[in-house]
Amino acid sequence: MYNKVFIVDDDEVSIFLTEAILEAESFATECKGFLDAKTALQNLLDSAKGSSEDALPEVIFLDLNMPFLSGWDFLEALSPYEQALKGRCRIYLLTSSVDEQERTRAAGTSLVAGFLQKPLEDEWIMQLKESC
Amino acid sequence: MQDVTSPIQSNTGLESMRLERLNRLLFNNYPDAIYTIALDGTFHTVNHTVCQILQRERHELLGNNYQHIIHPEHLEESGKYFKAAKQGLPQRYQTVVLNNSGETVHLDVTNFPLKTVSDKMVGIFGIAKDITEQKERERALLRTTQELQRQNEELELFRKIIAHDFRSPVARLLGLGKLLQKDNLPEKTQQTALVALLQSAQQLDGMVRDLNQMLALHHQGDEPREKCDVEELVQLCVANIQQEISNAGATITLAGTERMELFTVKAFLVSIIQNLLSNAIKYRLPDRPLEVMISLKQQGDEAIIAVADNGTGMDLDKIGPSLFKMYKRFHQDIDGKGLGLYLVKEQVRLLQGRIEVASTPGLGTTFTVTLPMHS
Numbered sequence: 001m002y003n004k005v006f007i008v009d010d011d012e013v014s015i016f017l018t019e020a021i022l023e024a025e026s027f028a029t030e031c032k033g034f035l036d037a038k039t040a041l042q043n044l045l046d047s048a049k050g051s052s053e054d055a056l057p058e059v060i061f062l063d064l065n066m067p068f069l070s071g072w073d074f075l076e077a078l079s080p081y082e083q084a085l086k087g088r089c090r091i092y093l094l095t096s097s098v099d100e101q102e103r104t105r106a107a108g109t110s111l112v113a114g115f116l117q118k119p120l121e122d123e124w125i126m127q128l129k130e131s132c
Numbered sequence: 133m134q135d136v137t138s139p140i141q142s143n144t145g146l147e148s149m150r151l152e153r154l155n156r157l158l159f160n161n162y163p164d165a166i167y168t169i170a171l172d173g174t175f176h177t178v179n180h181t182v183c184q185i186l187q188r189e190r191h192e193l194l195g196n197n198y199q200h201i202i203h204p205e206h207l208e209e210s211g212k213y214f215k216a217a218k219q220g221l222p223q224r225y226q227t228v229v230l231n232n233s234g235e236t237v238h239l240d241v242t243n244f245p246l247k248t249v250s251d252k253m254v255g256i257f258g259i260a261k262d263i264t265e266q267k268e269r270e271r272a273l274l275r276t277t278q279e280l281q282r283q284n285e286e287l288e289l290f291r292k293i294i295a296h297d298f299r300s301p302v303a304r305l306l307g308l309g310k311l312l313q314k315d316n317l318p319e320k321t322q323q324t325a326l327v328a329l330l331q332s333a334q335q336l337d338g339m340v341r342d343l344n345q346m347l348a349l350h351h352q353g354d355e356p357r358e359k360c361d362v363e364e365l366v367q368l369c370v371a372n373i374q375q376e377i378s379n380a381g382a383t384i385t386l387a388g389t390e391r392m393e394l395f396t397v398k399a400f401l402v403s404i405i406q407n408l409l410s411n412a413i414k415y416r417l418p419d420r421p422l423e424v425m426i427s428l429k430q431q432g433d434e435a436i437i438a439v440a441d442n443g444t445g446m447d448l449d450k451i452g453p454s455l456f457k458m459y460k461r462f463h464q465d466i467d468g469k470g471l472g473l474y475l476v477k478e479q480v481r482l483l484q485g486r487i488e489v490a491s492t493p494g495l496g497t498t499f500t501v502t503l504p505m506h507s
Binding site: 011013014016017020021023024065068096097098099117118119120122 | 296299321328331332
């Protein structure tokens with residue numbers, strides 16, 4: 001079981017769904033959902049820089065298609081802290097998009113640990129849990 | 133059977149023809165325009181085709197300056213070519229002339245300097261081919277290419293809408309369905325999931341309807357244009373959304389008393405104005421009474437319609453490029469389908485106009501729509 005997981009998604013239902021599935025599978029002790037990507041980013045940056053006591057989440061489920069700050073913008077803002085995040089925090093893109101271009105782009109982004117398509121499958125959750 | 137290996141059998145007859153006469157025959161019957169112009173620019177000789185192209189009698193042309201038939205926009209250019217030919221350099225160029233009915237005729241012109249045996253310049257000898265049809269075909273082809281390009285871009289846009297926007301409620305429905313299948317789900321989770329299931333289905337339904345409306349838009353673009361009094365249409369829009377206006381306590385004023393009449397697609401113009409008004413109401417500041425100013429101005433053959441509000445405003449540096457995209461929303465607290473501005477932009481485009489936006493966060497936003505008076 002993981003200690004801490006972040007879900008970043010501008011859609012309330014999506015957060016509820018991911019949380020409910022993770023809960024049903026006893027995936028993590030703490031599941032934190034962020035409707036506002038900026039807040040999540042600030043949270044992460046503070047932890048990565050060490051300016052906050054909060055530990056980094058071990059897993060982040062990041063949506064791509066968000067207003068204000070897209071998933072790609074989010075990753076770009078995190079990229080200077082890649083070393084600090086390495087081995088401590090894995091970022092999975094969790095998107096409803098079936099656009100192959102995005103999958104390709106994800107494969108070329110080193111911060112991305114995996115590309116998952118909504119809805120979250122139980123099998124993936126099992127696999128992720130095993131690699132805990 | 134005729135012996136095809138020796139086609140010229142009566143060359144004795146040909147020989148008897150004098151070269152000069154042959155030349156004259158050729159000159160008069162050649163399918164392209166042939167002419168000579170004196171050094172002062174006046175026509176010296178013209179063949180039958182020149183008269184045909186210009187729809188003028190020979191005597192109307194001879195002794196008159198060639199400049200009289202050139203399209204005003206091409207006068208300067210053709211003057212340069214004429215001068216160069218006078219200096220002894222053959223010229224080949226395309227130009228436009230006007231025939232007697234005032235119609236434009238495109239010509240492919242070749243002008244040679246005409247010299248005497250003692251090498252003295254006496255005038256210009258030229259041949260001009262009527263390429264109007266070819267030009268029109270080229271233009272039609274270009275229009276078709278542009279339209280195809282635009283449609284391809286649109287197809288790519290619809291692909292993206294399906295890949296991203298339509299997939300989103302579908303994924304939710306699938307996820308919620310799967311979740312609801314699970315045993316011993318907490319009662320509260322189950323309730324929330326059921327509500328969300330219905331909402332997602334409704335959202336998907338709304339998007340299908342929107343897309344249908346969007347696709348129908350393009351057929352409406354072919355609709356006949358009619359005279360539209362902009363002031364009347366603004367009043368119609370205000371009446372249409374009177375409820376929203378009163379609920380918001382908004383004041384809508386029309387500046388510019390000048391009567392403005394556009395020849396355009398009425399349904400589009402109404403939709404454009406109404407969407408911009410609705411937008412202003414949606415994005416008003418909660419603690420400042422909304423004032424919307426619609427100003428009308430005619431500039432040349434263009435109508436400028438500006439809708440200015442004192443609402444929330446936006447940071448255009450951040451959202452500028454995405455502002456008119458489908459299903460993009462920039463205000464978290466306000467329920468919008470994210471379709472309004474996309475529709476406005478598409479309708480403006482179909483009317484061959486343009487839309488600009490200026491905005492300052494906290495102060496307000498101005499949308500300026502420029503449309504041809506006659507589209």
